Amino acid sequence: MAEKNVIRALMVQTPSLPGNLGRVASAIGMMGGDIGEIETVQVGPTWTMRNIIVSCDSETHLQEVLETVRNLEGVILHAVSDDVLQAHEGGKIHMTSRLDIHSISDLRRVYTPGVAEVCREIEKDPEKARIYTSIGNSVAIVTDGTAILGLGDIGSVAGMPVMEGKAALFDRFVGISGIPILLNTKDPDEIVRTVKNIASGFGGILLEDIGSPHCFEVEERLKNELDIPVMHDDQHGTAVVTLAAVISACRSAGVDLKDASVGQIGLGAAGLAICRMCMAYGVSDVVGVDLSEDAKARLAQYGGAPVDSLPELMERCDIVIATTGVPGLIKKEWIRKGQVILSLSNPKPEIEPEEALAAGAAYAADGRSVNNVLGFPGIFRGVLNARSTEITPQMLTAAAEAIAACTKPGYLVPNPLNARVHQVVAEAVETVAHS
Ligand SMILES: NC(=O)C1=CN([C@@H]2O[C@H](COP(=O)(O)OP(=O)(O)OC[C@H]3O[C@@H](n4cnc5c(N)ncnc54)[C@H](O)[C@@H]3O)[C@@H](O)[C@H]2O)C=CC1
Ligand SMILES: CC(=O)C(=O)O
Ligand SMILES: [Mg+2]
Numbered sequence: 001m002a003e004k005n006v007i008r009a010l011m012v013q014t015p016s017l018p019g020n021l022g023r024v025a026s027a028i029g030m031m032g033g034d035i036g037e038i039e040t041v042q043v044g045p046t047w048t049m050r051n052i053i054v055s056c057d058s059e060t061h062l063q064e065v066l067e068t069v070r071n072l073e074g075v076i077l078h079a080v081s082d083d084v085l086q087a088h089e090g091g092k093i094h095m096t097s098r099l100d101i102h103s104i105s106d107l108r109r110v111y112t113p114g115v116a117e118v119c120r121e122i123e124k125d126p127e128k129a130r131i132y133t134s135i136g137n138s139v140a141i142v143t144d145g146t147a148i149l150g151l152g153d154i155g156s157v158a159g160m161p162v163m164e165g166k167a168a169l170f171d172r173f174v175g176i177s178g179i180p181i182l183l184n185t186k187d188p189d190e191i192v193r194t195v196k197n198i199a200s201g202f203g204g205i206l207l208e209d210i211g212s213p214h215c216f217e218v219e220e221r222l223k224n225e226l227d228i229p230v231m232h233d234d235q236h237g238t239a240v241v242t243l244a245a246v247i248s249a250c251r252s253a254g255v256d257l258k259d260a261s262v263g264q265i266g267l268g269a270a271g272l273a274i275c276r277m278c279m280a281y282g283v284s285d286v287v288g289v290d291l292s293e294d295a296k297a298r299l300a301q302y303g304g305a306p307v308d309s310l311p312e313l314m315e316r317c318d319i320v321i322a323t324t325g326v327p328g329l330i331k332k333e334w335i336r337k338g339q340v341i342l343s344l345s346n347p348k349p350e351i352e353p354e355e356a357l358a359a360g361a362a363y364a365a366d367g368r369s370v371n372n373v374l375g376f377p378g379i380f381r382g383v384l385n386a387r388s389t390e391i392t393p394q395m396l397t398a399a400a401e402a403i404a405a406c407t408k409p410g411y412l413v414p415n416p417l418n419a420r421v422h423q424v425v426a427e428a429v430e431t432v433a434h435s
Contacts, residue, residue: 004034004055005347006062009086011041011079012069016048020074027072028054033065053083092164093171093178130387139176139204139380141166142195144183147211147234147269149346150325156182159209166208166233169373173422174381178206188214192221199226203384206376207232212268213294229383229391235273237372237379238323240396242274242342243281244403245370245412246319249340249363252410255318261285263317265310265350266324267295274321275304277400280393289313310334322350332359342370342412365412373416374403378425385426386433395432402428 014020021038028035036053043049056062069077099110108114122129130136141163145156160180167178181198183191191214195205205228207219219232231237250257262278264271267290275286279302286304289312290296296306307313314320314334320341322330327348335341335351337360343349349366356364379399383391402424406414414421 004057006056006059007036007083008054008056008062009081009083010052010054010066010069010077011049011081012052013047013049013076013078015074016043016046021048021050023072024052024069024075027068028052028065031065031068032057032061049078088161092161093167093180095177134177135201136203136384136387137176138202139170139178139206139384140181140195140198140202141170141178141206141208142181142183142191142210143208144186144191144210146186146209146214147325148209150327150348152325153186153211156184163208166206166376170377170380173373173377173416173419174426176377176380176384186214188217188221191218192225195222196225199228202228204229204380205231206380207234209234210269212272213298215269216272216298223390227389229380229388231376231379231391232269232273233372233376234269236277236391236396237376238270238344239273239277240375240379240400241370241372241403241413242270242321242344243277243397243400244374244407245342245365246278246321246340247400247404248407248412249319251404253338253340253362258282258284260318261287261316263307263313263320264288264299264304265313265320265322265329266290266326266345267292267299267306268323270323270344271295271321272298272302274323275299276302277393277396279303281397281400285317287313287317314339324350326350330356332356335359335361338362340364343367344370346371363412370413371416374413374421375399375425378402378422379429381422381426382429383433386430388433391429392432395429398428398432399425 012024014024025035034055039051041049041051056065101107101110118132122132143156143159143163145159146153148154148159148162163180167180170176170178183194210218215232222230247257262283264275267288275288279286287307288299288304289307289310299306311334320339322343323345325345330343330351332355335356339361341356341361341364343351344367346367353364353366406421406424
C-alpha cells in the first residue's frame with residue numbers, strides 16, 4: 001500500500017439509524033481511503049454529525065473519495081478541512097508557569113521583590129542555577145533551516161513546525177523543555193558564536209536540520225567549546241536508531257551484524273554518522289554512495305568504502321540504508337531477496353517499505369518508524385540527569401542497544417509512544433555517564 005499523505009477531516013451528517021456510519025465507512029474504504037479517528041461532534045433529533053479523518057494518496061484520490069461520500073443517499077458532507085494544518089493553528093507549544101499566581105503574596109514570591117533573593121543566591125554560587133531555575137531541564141533546539149527534513153534549504157522559519165514538533169516530543173516523552181532557536185545565518189562562525197552566546201540558558205543543545213557539510217564543523221566546534229552536552233540529532237540521533245533497527249533485523253534473521261555488509265545511500269549528516277556508528281560497532285564492510293565526491297572522501301577518511309553507483313551498492317550489500325531526501329530513488333528491480341531496506345528520508349522514503357517487501361526484502365522500514373524520536377529524548381534525559389557535560393560515543397551505543405533490547409521479536413524498532421523506551425534509553429545513557 002502506498003503512503004497516504006493527503007489527510008483531511010470530513011464533517012459528515014448521517015441519519016441516526018444503525019448502519020449509516022457503516023455505509024459511509026464502507027464507501028470510503030471501497031474507494032481506497034484510509035479512515036483514522038471518528039468523533040461524534042453533534043447529535044440532532046434525527047441525525048448525527050461526525051468528524052471523520054481520512055487519508056488519501058493524492059488530491060485526485062481525495063476528490064474521488066469525497067464524490068462517493070456526497071453521492072450516498074441521506075448523507076451530507078458539510079465540510080472538508082486539512083486536519084494537519086488545523087492542528088498547527090497557533091503553533092504546537094506554549095510556555096507555562098509551574099507556579100500558581102493567585103494572590104499578591106504569590107506575585108511577590110514568583111516575581112519581584114522575592115525573586116531578587118534567588119538572583120543573589122545564584123550570583124554567589126552559579127551552580128545553584130541548576131536548583132532554582134529551569135536551565136538544567138531545558139534544551140535549545142537550534143536550526144539554520146538548511147536541511148529541513150528532506151525538503152532542503154527552506155529557511156529556519158519554515159522549519160519551525162519541525163522544531164516545535166521536536167519540543168513537543170521532548171515534553172511528552174521525557175519532560176524536557178525544548179526551546180526552538182531559529183538562526184538567520186548559515187555561516188559556521190556565526191552559528192557557533194550565536195549558540196555559544198545563548199548556551200548559558202540551557203542544559204543542552206540539540207542541533208537540528210543543519211545541512212552537511214557545515215553541520216560537521218559546527219557540531220565539532222560547539223562540542224569542544226561548550227561545557228554542556230551538544231548533539232546534532234540528524235547525525236547521532238538518527239545513527240542510534242538506525243543501528244538499533246539493524247541490530248534487531250540481524251537478530252531476527254539470525255545473522256551476525258559484524259559479518260554483514262552495510263550499504264549507505266547518501267553520505268550527508270545522517271548517512272555519514274550511520275556509517276561511522278556501524279563501523280564503531282564492529283561492522284567491517286561499510287560501503288557508501290553519494291553524488292558528492294567530497295562526501296565519499298569523508299567516508300573513506302573514516303574507514304568506509306565509497307562505491308560509484310547505486311545499483312553496485314544494492315548488488316553488494318545485505319543491509320541498505322538510504323538518507324538522501326530523494327523520494328523513489330531506489331528501484332524495486334535493484335532489491336535482492338532477503339535484503340534489509342531502511343529508506344529513511346522524510347517526508348517520503350526512497351522506496352515504500354511495502355514495495356521493498358514485495359520485491360523480496362526480508363525487512364523494510366521507512367523514516368516514520370525508524371526515526372530519531374526514539375533516540376534524542378532519552379539521550380538528553382540521560383545526560384541531563386547525570387549532569388554530564390558531553391554525549392560520548394559509548395552513550396550513543398548504549399542508547400542503540402537499549403532501543404534494540406526494547407524491540408519485540410520480528411520488529412525493527414519499538415513503538416515511540418511506549419514511554420518505557422525513552423526511560424530505558426535515558427537509564428542506559430545515565431549509567432554510562434556515571435561509569
Ligand atoms: N528517519 C529519521 O529519523 C531521519 C531521516 N532523515 C532524512 O534523511 C534525509 C537526509 O537528511 P540529512 O542527512 O540531514 O541531509 P544532508 O543534506 O546532510 O544529506 C543528504 C545527502 O544525500 C546526498 N544525495 C542526494 N541525492 C542523492 C542521490 N541521488 N544519490 C546519492 N546521494 C544523494 C547528498 O549529496 C547529501 O550528501 C532527509 O530526507 C531527512 O528527512 C534525517 C535525519 C533523521
Ligand atoms: C526526523 C528528522 O530529524 C528528519 O527527518 O530530519
Ligand atoms: Mg532532522
